[in-house]
Amino acid sequence: MNKNCLFVGIAGGSGSGKTTVAQNLVSAFSPSDVVLISQDSYYRDNPDMSFDERSKLNYDHPNSIEFELLKQHLLDLANGKSIKKPIYDFTNHARKEEYEVVEPAKVIIVEGILVLAVPEIRKLFDTKIFVDTDADEMLLRRIERDINERGRTFDSVKKQYLSTVKPMFLEFCDPSKRYADVIIPRGGQNKVAINMVIAKLKRFLKKGAI
Numbered sequence: 338m339n340k341n342c343l344f345v346g347i348a349g350g351s352g353s354g355k356t357t358v359a360q361n362l363v364s365a366f367s368p369s370d371v372v373l374i375s376q377d378s379y380y381r382d383n384p385d386m387s388f389d390e391r392s393k394l395n396y397d398h399p400n401s402i403e404f405e406l407l408k409q410h411l412l413d414l415a416n417g418k419s420i421k422k423p424i425y426d427f428t429n430h431a432r433k434e435e436y437e438v439v440e441p442a443k444v445i446i447v448e449g450i451l452v453l454a455v456p457e458i459r460k461l462f463d464t465k466i467f468v469d470t471d472a473d474e475m476l477l478r479r480i481e482r483d484i485n486e487r488g489r490t491f492d493s494v495k496k497q498y499l500s501t502v503k504p505m506f507l508e509f510c511d512p513s514k515r516y517a518d519v520i521i522p523r524g525g526q527n528k529v530a531i532n533m534v535i536a537k538l539k540r541f542l543k544k545g546a547i
């Protein structure tokens with residue numbers, strides 16, 4: 338790979354604050370220097386299934402994500418090519434027809450529950466971050482977000498949490514913490530940790546070295 342960019346991977350449980358941390362990082366830079374890619378954009382589409390069938394799938398297992406496409410897109414960005422990033426609709430459990438064109442940048446941040454759990458993706462990262470938030474806080478945030486933003490009911494969130502979210506977190510996401518270079522407790526609130534990562538990325542952008 339002809340790589341002259343820096344890849345930062347941010348993992349952590351659902352509701353841990355990965356997106357908030359990533360957005361805090363992105364907002365410290367010019368948009369042409371840093372891009373953010375979410376693993377969520379790469380959920381597999383299941384157009385042959387009914388809405389009811391799609392709503393019962395396990396979305397916390399690595400097989401639910403098209404990691405081959407995510408990897409190809411990361412390699413394309415590293416090689417200076419733009420990508421057509423899928424757009425995922427959580428209310429419909431499906432990809433939208435349209436996509437977003439993302440231009441390459443010097444720093445590429447990738448966030449998602451499984452980005453450190455899948456070796457093919459993990460090995461691309463120069464810096465690996467795990468956002469470590471208490472399970473009760475993650476669950477409370479998820480309940481609120483899923484009801485307000487993802488069209489879910491309290492009962493559906495509860496059922497999904499117990500049947501797939503929690504067991505898959507314990508099997509895949511939480512053990513991937515061991516691969517992290519930096520562990521950020523509490524997520525988006527942790528300005529000290531976020532500022533340390535920002536300082537590191539600024540050094541890279543200035544000197545071209547990690």
Ligand SMILES: Nc1ncnc2c1ncn2[C@@H]1O[C@H](COP(=O)(O)OP(=O)(O)O)[C@@H](O)[C@H]1O
Pocket residue numbers: 349350351352353354355356357358478479482523524525526
């Ligand atoms: N420190 C925090 N305190 C309260 N709510 C938060 C905090 N961090 C994130 N949230 C909220 O919790 C939800 C999940 O946060 P998000 O950053 O999207 O987590 P993740 O990407 O890990 O699922 C969002 O609605 C967000 O606004």
Ligand SMILES: Nc1ccn([C@@H]2O[C@H](COP(=O)(O)O)[C@@H](O)[C@H]2O)c(=O)n1
Pocket residue numbers: 350351352355377380396397427429430431449450502
């Ligand atoms: N159709 C879908 C697809 C995914 N999920 C849940 O999203 C979570 C990951 O997203 P975060 O932004 O919270 O990291 C994951 O835990 C899936 O259960 C879903 O509910 N429906």
